[in-house]
Amino acid sequence: MTVEPLHATPAIFPRRDILGTSVAVIGRDEAMDLLRGSIAERCFTKLTFLNAHNANVAVGDAAFRAALQDFLVLADGVGVDIASRMLYGEPFPDNLNGTDFVPAFLRQEPRALRVGLIGARRRNAQAAARRLAEIAPQHDFLFLHDGYFGPEDEPAILEAIAAARPDVLLVAMGVPRQELWIARNITSRHCTVPMAVGALLDFLSGAVPRAPAWMRRLRLEWLFRLGLEPRRLWRRYVVGNPLFLARVALQKFGRNGRS
Numbered sequence: 727m728t729v730e731p732l733h734a735t736p737a738i739f740p741r742r743d744i745l746g747t748s749v750a751v752i753g754r755d756e757a758m759d760l761l762r763g764s765i766a767e768r769c770f771t772k773l774t775f776l777n778a779h780n781a782n783v784a785v786g787d788a789a790f791r792a793a794l795q796d797f798l799v800l801a802d803g804v805g806v807d808i809a810s811r812m813l814y815g816e817p818f819p820d821n822l823n824g825t826d827f828v829p830a831f832l833r834q835e836p837r838a839l840r841v842g843l844i845g846a847r848r849r850n851a852q853a854a855a856r857r858l859a860e861i862a863p864q865h866d867f868l869f870l871h872d873g874y875f876g877p878e879d880e881p882a883i884l885e886a887i888a889a890a891r892p893d894v895l896l897v898a899m900g901v902p903r904q905e906l907w908i909a910r911n912i913t914s915r916h917c918t919v920p921m922a923v924g925a926l927l928d929f930l931s932g933a934v935p936r937a938p939a940w941m942r943r944l945r946l947e948w949l950f951r952l953g954l955e956p957r958r959l960w961r962r963y964v965v966g967n968p969l970f971l972a973r974v975a976l977q978k979f980g981r982n983g984r985s
Contacts, residue, residue, distance in 0.1 A: 741799075742818075744809050745781045745973055746791055749799045753819035757800060758831050761919060765839065765893050770914035772797040774922040775824045778805030778970040779962050780901050785973060790902035793909035797922075800827070804945040805967060809974040821945065824923045828896065829930070832862040839865045842890055842917065844883070845873035845898030846927040853931035868892060873899045880911065887916045895920040898927040 739756070741748040752760070764771040774780075774797045784791040801807065801818035810817050832841065841858070843851050848869075855867040868890055871883050887895065895917040897904045904922040912920045928934040936942070937950030952963045 742810055742814055743977075744776060744806055744813070745785050745970075745977060747776055747781060747784050747794050747799060749776050749801050749806065749810075749818070751818060752800070752822075754822060754827070754830075757820075757822060757827070758834065760798070761831060762835060765918050766837075768914070768918050771919050772908055772912075772922075773800070773919060774798075774905050775800050775802035775822065775827075775924070776806055777803040777823070778809075779966055781806065781809075782966050782970050782973070783901055787902055790906060793902075793905050796909065797905065800824075803948070805970055808971065812974050812978055824921070825926055825929050825936070826942075828921060828923055828926060829858065829861055832858060832865060832894075835862070836864065839893040840868065840890065841865050842868050842870045842887060842892035842895045843898070843927060844870045844887070844895065845904065845923075846925075846931075847874070847933075848872040850931040850933045851898070851927045853933075854927035857930045857932075870895075884911055884916065887912070891915075892917045893919065896923050896926065897921065898923050898925065900924060 739760075740751040742751055743749075750757070761771070761773070763769070774794065776784075776794075776799050780802075784794060800822040801810070801820075802823040803821065807817040807821065832839070843855050843858075845851060846854070851872055852869050855869045858865070858867045870886055870890065871879075875883060895912065897908055897912075897920055899907060899922075901922075901924065904924070908920045908922060925934060929936055935954070937947040941947055941950050948963055948967075952959050
């Protein structure tokens with residue numbers, strides 16, 4: 727299978743097709759350098775993360791799949807690594823899950839940035855802003871709005887974002903809403919790097935606990951989350967993970983896997 731260049735960012739990186747979504751073949755340090763360059767040069771760069779669940783959603787949602795073409799998509803989790811081994815003979819350079827990558831990027835970025843937060847419940851997002859200020863005190867963290875709003879609220883919210891003009895905008899609305907919302911509403915007028923970050927604000931606030939470090943090292947955080955919320959997540963993991971691998975197998979043997 728061929729590896730194609732990724733043109734959505736200032737630098738060009740190879741990418742790998744995982745069930746119709748192009749994922750950047752990029753290491754952790756390179757990804758951080760790329761984002762630093764985007765912010766310094768005010769180069770509008772939309773960022774998201776692909777794991778097995780997101781890939782399954784993209785298979786069934788053409789609008790989501792199309793939106794992802796304009797994002798820098800980073801590899802998240804053991805599922806996409808297994809897919810990469812099956813399809814390309816090797817894993818991605820690093821596991822770049824947003825829950826770890828985004829705080830690490832902010833912690834290591836020495837320049838003072840303005841970081842906007844939108845999404846999650848209000849109390850969780852505000853608590854996440856306080857936690858981020860502890861982790862990376864060199865930045866200014868601004869809570870903009872929770873994730874519970876309708877179309878009638880969007881003009882005022884978008885004006886508030888444009889007025890703040892953050893360097894980084896963390897959008898935590900869940901998949902695929904967050905990516906579709908960014909794609910439909912956020913431009914360089916609003917921020918430089920919008921990031922679709924899923925449950926990050928819930929994790930940072932402490933509302934949702936992280937798996938123990940040993941489970942994260944073994945890449946079993948999905949199992950921990952399943953144990954916490956079996957009713958909500960059983961379909962995502964118990965059904966979704968085997969379905970994802972079956973679709974990857976179809977892709978490997980010449981079908982597109984989108985069934």
